Amino acid sequence: METILVLTHADETGSALTKASLEAVTAGKELAARLNASLAIGIVAIDATAAASALASTVARLLAVSGEPFAQPRYSTDAAALEALCRAAEASIVLAPASARFARVAAGVAHRLGGFVDTHITAIGGTDGVEATRWFYRQRVEAVLSRDGRPWFLLLDAGTHAAFAGPPAPAQVEQVAVELPALRTTVTGLRAPSQGTQTIRPDAKLLFVAGAGWTKKQSDGQVHAAEAGDLILGFLRTTGASLGSSKSLVDQGGEGQPVLPFLTHLNQIGQTGATPRHARGLSTCCHGEEPHVVGWRFIADRRAINLDPNCGWTRGKADVVYIADAFQVMAKVNSLLEAKKA
Amino acid sequence: MANVLHIVVCAGIVPDPLQTLEPVTGPAGPGLKNEMVLPAVLDPWAASALYEAAALAAKNPGSKLWLVSLGPKAKLQQVMMTVAQKIAFELVPIDGPIGGFPDAHSTAAVLAETIAALPGLDKAKLLLFGGWESATRGAGVTLQLVGERLGIIDQFQGVDQIDLRDDGSFEVLERVEGGKHQVSVCAGTPAVLGWATGNLAEPRNNPQTGMANMRTIMPALQKAKPTTLAPNGLRYVSVALPKQQRTTRVVKDLTPDEIAAELVEWIGAE
Numbered sequence: 001m002e003t004i005l006v007l008t009h010a011d012e013t014g015s016a017l018t019k020a021s022l023e024a025v026t027a028g029k030e031l032a033a034r035l036n037a038s039l040a041i042g043i044v045a046i047d048a049t050a051a052a053s054a055l056a057s058t059v060a061r062l063l064a065v066s067g068e069p070f071a072q073p074r075y076s077t078d079a080a081a082l083e084a085l086c087r088a089a090e091a092s093i094v095l096a097p098a099s100a101r102f103a104r105v106a107a108g109v110a111h112r113l114g115g116f117v118d119t120h121i122t123a124i125g126g127t128d129g130v131e132a133t134r135w136f137y138r139q140r141v142e143a144v145l146s147r148d149g150r151p152w153f154l155l156l157d158a159g160t161h162a163a164f165a166g167p168p169a170p171a172q173v174e175q176v177a178v179e180l181p182a183l184r185t186t187v188t189g190l191r192a193p194s195q196g197t198q199t200i201r202p203d204a205k206l207l208f209v210a211g212a213g214w215t216k217k218q219s220d221g222q223v224h225a226a227e228a229g230d231l232i233l234g235f236l237r238t239t240g241a242s243l244g245s246s247k248s249l250v251d252q253g254g255e256g257q258p259v260l261p262f263l264t265h266l267n268q269i270g271q272t273g274a275t276p277r278h279a280r281g282l283s284t285c286c287h288g289e290e291p292h293v294v295g296w297r298f299i300a301d302r303r304a305i306n307l308d309p310n311c312g313w314t315r316g317k318a319d320v321v322y323i324a325d326a327f328q329v330m331a332k333v334n335s336l337l338e339a340k341k342a
Numbered sequence: 343m344a345n346v347l348h349i350v351v352c353a354g355i356v357p358d359p360l361q362t363l364e365p366v367t368g369p370a371g372p373g374l375k376n377e378m379v380l381p382a383v384l385d386p387w388a389a390s391a392l393y394e395a396a397a398l399a400a401k402n403p404g405s406k407l408w409l410v411s412l413g414p415k416a417k418l419q420q421v422m423m424t425v426a427q428k429i430a431f432e433l434v435p436i437d438g439p440i441g442g443f444p445d446a447h448s449t450a451a452v453l454a455e456t457i458a459a460l461p462g463l464d465k466a467k468l469l470l471f472g473g474w475e476s477a478t479r480g481a482g483v484t485l486q487l488v489g490e491r492l493g494i495i496d497q498f499q500g501v502d503q504i505d506l507r508d509d510g511s512f513e514v515l516e517r518v519e520g521g522k523h524q525v526s527v528c529a530g531t532p533a534v535l536g537w538a539t540g541n542l543a544e545p546r547n548n549p550q551t552g553m554a555n556m557r558t559i560m561p562a563l564q565k566a567k568p569t570t571l572a573p574n575g576l577r578y579v580s581v582a583l584p585k586q587q588r589t590t591r592v593v594k595d596l597t598p599d600e601i602a603a604e605l606v607e608w609i610g611a612e
């Protein structure tokens with residue numbers, strides 16, 4: 001008989017749980033119901049009261065680690081917190097969001113408990129037991145796996161379950177005490193690397209990808225980097241889309257070629273970049289080579305604009321490819337969107 | 343004032359990302375078709391870690407740099423022919439299986455044991471580097487597990503920058519959600535840093551560096567300890583290529599106005 005623990009943590013406000021944590025709660029409820037297993041939820045927050053009340057309707061056992069040291073994500077404190085929660089819950093299956101905060105520590109905690117960990121889980125299935133789906137080779141090979149060893153930690157990718165929502169109510173929380181090691185790391189804050197507006201928006205419906213074509217010589221023999229920048233930022237402003245890039249385009253900064261100053265490696269999609277989840281994706285001036293397109297694994301509806309009818313997108317990698325000049329098309333798109341807004 | 347650092351970089355070898363991959367299942371579990379003959383490269387994010395390590399070692403005279411790599415000896419040798427031309431390091435090869443399917447816990451155990459036994463390594467000066475995720479398993483757990491086994495509880499993942507200060511403390515930038523970096527200051531070594539892209543371009547090949555490195559790399563490869571990785575109760579139910587095959591509509595004869603109208607409708611569609 002499995003005992004399931006879902007680990008959750010607060011967002012930057014310190015009181016509400018992150019969306020990814022609430023998604024893990026849904027996964028935990030589903031799994032507990034299917035296996036007829038007991039369910040506990042562990043909360044890491046400076047003050048767990050609000051988070052606990054949001055989870056009251058789960059009727060799960062609620063455990064919390066609270067206090068100032070847990071206000072910020074840090075390996076030594078988070079590992080100690082999660083270890084204490086897992087020991088208190090005596091869990092055999094531990095579900096947690098694959099957030100930066102928990103991805104940093106989950107393996108270490110699994111090791112402390114003599115357990116095992118698998119990350120980037122996209123689905124949990126199985127008939128009698130637990131089977132987890134994840135990708136290997138940067139989203140190229142999909143595998144379903146299972147483990148005999150317990151506790152088994154499964155880190156769930158964001159967007160794979162609906163976020164749990166229930167009526168808030170006062171809830172009983174068991175506070176779990178944590179023994180902390182001497183702290184050697186201080187978190188001083190967050191820094192946004194891109195100039196001006198934040199262009200990476202994980203919750204956006206649309207991903208807009210810019211490729212190196214935007215800063216290449218065009219049919220008039222000239223580079224139009226400034227115009228490219230205006231068109232891209234204009235589109236992001238009206239649509240609220242998230243901005244992705246090819247590797248070639250972000251690498252150009254280091255190679256002394258024309259650049260789009262608002263792009264950094266954090267925008268990069270693909271093999272050595274991100275694999276975001278959005279409902280739709282529009283690729284522009286990007287060739288659609290495999291090391292880039294592996295980052296589109298979780299973009300369901302894909303369109304591309306490219307001058308080259310033989311670009312990668314036309315070979316089964318996009319749903320629709322427009323063979324056209326992205327400068328011309330995006331200028332029209334922007335004016336249509338602005339007219340629509342006005 | 344320079345700080346003497348002992349930097350250990352864990353880096354595996356992976357198929358060149360431009361290769362087509364096909365999973366196959368054999369008696370020893372899943373693998374890739376023709377895995378041993380696919381051209382291989384140093385795992386890209388771990389390679390960023392190696393270049394950052396070399397830059398850090400160069401700025402801090404007296405520092406040492408080891409590259410610990412687990413893979414089939416013959417494949418390691420092929421990849422090292424290129425990597426060795428870029429920067430100076432001491433290779434610590436472990437002759438073991440290739441690929442992303444072996445259990446990460448077993449991999450970490452072998453790596454930790456090897457690192458703990460490195461002659462001349464002072465753990466108090468240790469910076470354990472690697473990629474934050476591999477291009478094979480892509481799990482982001484191996485380095486963390488090695489760190490835990492070595493008792494290091496200052497760990498950072500998705501690192502893009504380290505700034506070492508004179509007093510031995512350092513500031514680290516880690517990737518977090520929403521395109522931001524979390525900034526932390528750590529009192530000093532030992533620490534684990536799993537690197538993302540970092541800020542350095544790939545160093546150019548220098549045949550002289552290559553020749554100097556190869557003098558120690560070849561004997562190290564010859565002596566590489568063969569190892570097997572226990573499955574630890576990990577079972578694969580299925581391993582397959584994605585089923586989804588898109589039928590692409592290629593639109594060649596619309597004007598920019600017509601395309602724009604179609605796109606605006608699509609963007610607005612719920």
Ligand SMILES: Cc1cc2nc3c(=O)[nH]c(=O)nc-3n(C[C@H](O)[C@H](O)[C@H](O)COP(=O)(O)OP(=O)(O)OC[C@H]3O[C@@H](n4cnc5c(N)ncnc54)[C@H](O)[C@@H]3O)c2cc1C
Nearest residue numbers: 211212213246247248270271272273285286287292307326
């Ligand atoms: C180890 C490794 C890791 C890698 N990781 C990644 C990764 O994570 N992400 C990634 O993106 N790449 C990655 N790559 C690189 C990848 O193989 C490609 O080189 C890269 O994606 C190409 O970028 P691009 O399509 O923007 O540029 P290009 O190949 O230069 O293509 C530019 C495109 O723009 C089009 N174009 C030009 N002008 C216009 C116009 N006016 N209108 C419409 N179209 C126009 C051209 O037709 C062309 O198709 C990796 C490679 C290796 C070896």
